[in-house]
Amino acid sequence: MKSVALHNLGCKVNAYEIDVMQQMLQEKGYKIVSFDEQADIYIVNTCTVTNIADRKSRQMLHQAKKRNPNAIVVAVGCYVQTGKENVLLDEGVDLCVGNNRKKDLIPILEAYFEEQDKTIHDTSVIDINHTAEYEEMMLKKTAEHTRAYIKIQDGCNQFCSYCIIPYARGRVRSRKPEDVLAEVRGIVENGYQEIVLTGIHISSYGIDFSGETASNGMPKYTGKSKLLELIKEIHKIEGLKRIRLGSLEPRIISEEFALELSKLEKVCPHFHLSLQSGCNATLKRMNRHYSAEEYYEKVELLRRVYDNPAITTDVIVGFPGETEEEFKETEQYLNKISFYEMHVFKYSKRQGTPAATMENQVPDGVKQERSGYLLAMEKEQSKNFRKQKIGTVSEVLFEEPKVMDGEVYQIGHTAEYIKVAKKETKDLSNCLIKGKIIGFLEDDILLME
Numbered sequence: 001m002k003s004v005a006l007h008n009l010g011c012k013v014n015a016y017e018i019d020v021m022q023q024m025l026q027e028k029g030y031k032i033v034s035f036d037e038q039a040d041i042y043i044v045n046t047c048t049v050t051n052i053a054d055r056k057s058r059q060m061l062h063q064a065k066k067r068n069p070n071a072i073v074v075a076v077g078c079y080v081q082t083g084k085e086n087v088l089l090d091e092g093v094d095l096c097v098g099n100n101r102k103k104d105l106i107p108i109l110e111a112y113f114e115e116q117d118k119t120i121h122d123t124s125v126i127d128i129n130h131t132a133e134y135e136e137m138m139l140k141k142t143a144e145h146t147r148a149y150i151k152i153q154d155g156c157n158q159f160c161s162y163c164i165i166p167y168a169r170g171r172v173r174s175r176k177p178e179d180v181l182a183e184v185r186g187i188v189e190n191g192y193q194e195i196v197l198t199g200i201h202i203s204s205y206g207i208d209f210s211g212e213t214a215s216n217g218m219p220k221y222t223g224k225s226k227l228l229e230l231i232k233e234i235h236k237i238e239g240l241k242r243i244r245l246g247s248l249e250p251r252i253i254s255e256e257f258a259l260e261l262s263k264l265e266k267v268c269p270h271f272h273l274s275l276q277s278g279c280n281a282t283l284k285r286m287n288r289h290y291s292a293e294e295y296y297e298k299v300e301l302l303r304r305v306y307d308n309p310a311i312t313t314d315v316i317v318g319f320p321g322e323t324e325e326e327f328k329e330t331e332q333y334l335n336k337i338s339f340y341e342m343h344v345f346k347y348s349k350r351q352g353t354p355a356a357t358m359e360n361q362v363p364d365g366v367k368q369e370r371s372g373y374l375l376a377m378e379k380e381q382s383k384n385f386r387k388q389k390i391g392t393v394s395e396v397l398f399e400e401p402k403v404m405d406g407e408v409y410q411i412g413h414t415a416e417y418i419k420v421a422k423k424e425t426k427d428l429s430n431c432l433i434k435g436k437i438i439g440f441l442e443d444d445i446l447l448m449e
Helices: 012-027 051-067 078-082 084-089 102-115 118-124 165-169 177-189 227-235 255-262 280-286 292-305 324-337 364-387
Strands: 003-008 031-033 041-046 072-077 095-097 147-154 194-199 242-245 270-272 310-317 341-346 393-404 407-413 419-423 432-442 445-448
Touching (some): 003 012, 003 051, 012 031, 012 072, 012 102, 012 147, 041 051, 051 078, 072 078, 078 165, 084 095, 095 118, 147 177, 177 227, 227 242, 227 255, 242 270, 255 292, 280 324, 292 310, 292 324, 310 324, 310 364, 341 364, 419 432
Parallel strands (some): 003 041, 041 072, 072 095, 194 242, 310 341
Antiparallel strands (some): 393 407, 393 432, 407 419, 432 445
């Protein structure tokens, strides 16, 4: 029995995929150990979203080889997909597995053990930009015991000027609805009450379902998302209590989409609409496909349809060419919308993207200053949103016990994904409980009586 240690870097899609890879290994009889331990095989599911992510991927691969020089170190995923030649030259890596081949991890490993030949790399990393195949994987359990991420889609057709992901993940490929539904039913049967629909660009789900192909063999795109139809079918599954959505493209929020979603009580009023900038000039350089005004309309639409939904977003500061005036425009815009949470990122060059060679790159010190300012704003806005819950009755899905200041609390989240604590020694994990919110336990944790 060989021992395997796995480590994940990057997004929720990567997290889903490494859970399935671990599941496959366990079912084949491999012994799973901590990444900090000695293992026969180390598997690193890599990320390549920035140059820093590339560096972290290399560091984890080298760390594994240093821990056990005799181990087989396997580099998997996006870093491999965009830099196969460099990875092959890395003496710390024994085997590469690209995207859309993770489902074949076991036969690839077994073939490698038989041959001990690096030529297997030639078949374990495909041309991701010319495949129409969705990589079907089926999750049964996850490390979390209450919430499961369900991957419904892969690839992206947006080509934002700062982003390498379309080259790492390929074009949009949607999962068959029947496979999604089968996975959700299995997850619910295993006791999970909440799912999160995730993918590289879930708003594009189903645009490739025309059934027709172009001359290059790729799907002819319908241009119409089937996401709403899928959510309605998932909503019918008995035993499922909550459906949470991953990051959405602002343009998918139409009157029909918002109204139909609001009729589905299992759908959480928690929407992540990626913004990146509140300045139209910056959005244009980013090759984002909406204006700041259009984005604002979508937020207001959700707030009309839902009673105080949680709206979260991503913001990039210091994008090439972002002047002080453009940053101020974004700052004022963010104040006007007032999000529940903002994930603030300092722009980081990614080689191979148009933005990396743009003129007027912003100095690191300026990016740091702008980031700090927005993070302070985010903290205040987030606390103000949480404060509105005090005095109301909320339903919380509890996840784990935690000791704070010598007292035992049960920790969980509301449908808006607000963290809540209840002073209770009894383990309430995976229990949905209604209660009155009476105040703050900590800045980012509300207290239920």
